[in-house]
Amino acid sequence: MHLLSRRRLLGGAGVTAAALGLHAAGFSSGRAWANPRFDGDPFRLGVASGDPAADGFVLWTRLAPDPLALDGLGGMPAESAQVEWQVAHDESFGRVAAQGAARAVPELAHSVHVEVAGLSPGRDYFYRFRTTGSEAVISPVGRARTAPARRGRSGEVxxxxxxxxxxxxxxxxxxxxxxxxxxxxxxxxxxxxxxxxxxxxxxxxxxxxxxxxxxxxxxxxxxxxxxxxxxxxxxxxxxxxxxxxxxxxxxxxxxxxxxxxxxxxxxxxxxxxxxxxxxxxxxxxxxxxxxxxxxxxxxxxxxxxxxxxxxxxxxxxxxxxxxxxxxxxxxxxxxxxxxxxxxxxxxxxxxxxxxxxxxxxxxxxxxxxxxxxxxxxxxxxxxxxxxxxxxxxxxxxxxxxxxxxxxxxxxxxxxxxxxxxxxxxxxxxxxxxxxxxxxxxxxxxxxxxxxxxxxxxxxxxxxxxxxxxxxxxxxxxxxxxxxxxxxxxxxxxxxxxxxxxxxxxxxxxxxxxxxxxxxxxxxxxxxxxxxxxxxxxx
CATH class of the missing domain: 3.60.21.70 (Alkaline phosphatase D (PhoD))
Structure with a gap:
């Protein structure tokens, strides 16, 4: 599996205020999982994007290597986990537009919601997530389109x-x-x-x-x-x-x-x-x-x-x-x-x-x-x-x-x-x-x-x-x-x-x-x- 280096993933474009610590606020969650290792693919529930605006959208995933675990926790421990995310102009992620990290907490079933802003209106972007640690895993790639700008010539929706x-x-x-x-x-x-x-x-x-x-x-x-x-x-x-x-x-x-x-x-x-x-x-x-x-x-x-x-x-x-x-x-x-x-x-x-x-x-x-x-x-x-x-x-x-x-x-x-x-x-x-x-x-x-x-x-x-x-x-x-x-x-x-x-x-x-x-x-x-x-x- 192709893995990005941590330096490449976190370098470059900045993180919007909305994306920083979106789920950390109000959740202590104790210690973070220092070196995550999963018994299965943590991205088995896929990835998604939603509520597009002219300058961005919200990105979603949930870490769940055992999605149907009877305790409802998806095979995850009662610890928070760091998840890195990346948005790019191209599917090969050669031109990164925005990136950062979010905290997946057990109180919200290790789901991640990242609100990305600062993008251009009316165009396609590609996104993915990555777990941290020595056995990092990259999610499937999703595509999301920003809404057209309010001003300017109208097109087709x-x-x-x-x-x-x-x-x-x-x-x-x-x-x-x-x-x-x-x-x-x-x-x-x-x-x-x-x-x-x-x-x-x-x-x-x-x-x-x-x-x-x-x-x-x-x-x-x-x-x-x-x-x-x-x-x-x-x-x-x-x-x-x-x-x-x-x-x-x-x-x-x-x-x-x-x-x-x-x-x-x-x-x-x-x-x-x-x-x-x-x-x-x-x-x-x-x-x-x-x-x-x-x-x-x-x-x-x-x-x-x-x-x-x-x-x-x-x-x-x-x-x-x-x-x-x-x-x-x-x-x-x-x-x-x-x-x-x-x-x-x-x-x-x-x-x-x-x-x-x-x-x-x-x-x-x-x-x-x-x-x-x-x-x-x-x-x-x-x-x-x-x-x-x-x-x-x-x-x-x-x-x-x-x-x-x-x-x-x-x-x-x-x-x-x-x-x-x-x-x-x-x-x-x-x-x-x-x-x-x-x-x-x-x-x-x-x-x-x-x-x-x-x-x-x-x-x-x-x-x-x-x-x-x-x-x-x-x-x-x-x-x-x-x-x-x-x-x-x-x-x-x-x-x-x-x-x-x-x-x-x-x-x-x-x-x-x-x-x-x-x-x-x-x-x-x-x-x-x-x-x-x-x-x-x-």
């Missing part, structure tokens, strides 16, 4: 978005195809992890795992090992190595359909219906989420509190508004699920999906944005969807924005009244692809279209899909949901390109995920023209 990657229900072949695309970044809309037990044979993966993987996740050790199991997938690692990722969570990173401090009431016997107990569970889930993903310091949790919503600019082309629709929402009405009725409860003006502070932040930010496109990274479907083909019955999904109709009205009215530039919503959660016009009044055909919603399917959740299914037929039945433009129930991801004139969404789908090696194709493409809300077939 290209990205993919994905969600819902239940590990035991399907292979991550979609990520292998995604890694081969030419993208600026990837947006993950949630359900990176599933809290359920993986089953006796790990579902379609055909593996036998320790009994600790057979029950729902509750403790920090549970969540750490479930994340590690997910991150061992080679296709997922390839997509992380290829692009910066921008992530937010939905429900399964903690528990199905959680809402603020309210747990799902039908959990399997764990006393998390008590808000204090559920906050402990959230704290464990949030910490493990941070430990395994390329998130910046503001997204590091403090117990069960963390601010995940944030805004990332990409030149003059788009502002990406990343939402958290779980941490501040009111509990689902009428016992959750999909059902008719509950009109008074659903329309209660006191109810919210985003919470008052995040809602103001979003509407103020979209109103002030000078970018051509305001793109919302959202979790659950905003569009009204009557899920019963009987025209006399309105059946609503109460975990979606249909369960919070006044909150939806406030959002769409706020975007419309402020004249926000070209709002486009990216949505995950539903394991199917949907294109929808978002209208001020979904029941009035003449009502203005405010925005376009592109809902993307799952990577693997739900196992093999189909181009159409009964749910899709119900949703697209004549006269039931006229604002829905298209539906598909296959697995995959969505590729988006945007410039001054238009935004285009290509739905990339796979015929199967229950076995590896599926090809990818484009099921449909839609465009939104500048200043013309609503999607049209490309």
């Amino acid at each position: 290209s990205f993919a978005f994905a969600s819902c990657q239940c590990w035991y229900e399907g292979f991550y072949t979609a990520y292998r195809h995604m890694a081969g695309e030419d993208l600026d970044f990837v947006v993950h809309l949630g359900d990176y992890l599933y809290e359920y037990g993986v089953g006796a044979t790990a579902g379609v993966r055909g593996m036998r795992l320790d009994a600790s993987f057979q029950h729902e996740t509750y403790t920090l050790t549970d969540y750490r090992n479930r994340h590690a199991l997910t991150r061992l997938d080679a296709d997922l690692q390839a997509a992380h190595q290829a692009f910066c990722w921008i992530l937010t969570w939905d429900d399964h990173e903690v528990e199905n359909n959680w809402a603020a401090d309210v747990a799902q009431l039908d959990s399997d016997g764990f006393p998390d219906s008590d808000p204090a107990a559920f906050r402990q569970r959230k704290a464990a889930a949030f910490q493990a989420y941070y430990e395994h993903l390329p998130l910046r310091l503001p997204q590091r949790p403090s117990g069960s509190s963390v601010r995940m919503y944030r805004r990332l600019p990409f030149g003059n082309v788009l502002d990406l508004h990343v939402l958290d629709s779980r941490s501040y929402r009111d509990d689902q009405v009428c016992g959750d699920g999909t059902k008719p009725g509950c009109d008074a409860e659903r329309s209660d003006p006191a109810r919210s999906v985003l919470g008052a502070e995040q809602e103001r932040w979003l509407l103020d930010g979209t109103a002030r944005s000078a970018a051509r496109w305001n793109v919302l990274a959202n979790q659950t479907l905003i569009a009204q969807v009557d899920q019963d083909p009987d025209p006399d019955v309105l059946s609503s999904g109460l975990d979606m924005w249909d369960g919070y109709t006044t909150a939806r009205d406030r959002l769409l009215r706020g975007l419309y009244d402020s004249g926000a530039n070209n709002p486009v919503v990216l949505t995950g959660d539903i394991h199917r692809s949907v294109v929808a016009d978002l209208k001020l009044d979904f029941d009035d055909p003449a009502s203005p279209v405010v925005a376009t919603e592109f809902a993307g399917t799952s990577i693997s959740s739900g196992q093999d899909g189909a181009a159409t299914d009964q749910v899709g037929r119900n949703w697209l039945a004549a006269g039931v949901n006229p604002h829905l433009k298209w539906h598909n129930a296959q697995r995959g991801y969505t590729r988006v390109t945007a410039d001054d004139r238009r935004l285009r969404a290509d739905y990339r789908v796979l015929p199967y995920v229950t076995r590896p090696g599926a090809p990818v194709s484009t099921a449909a493409s839609f465009v939104v023209e500048n200043d013309r809300p609503g999607a049209q077939p490309a």
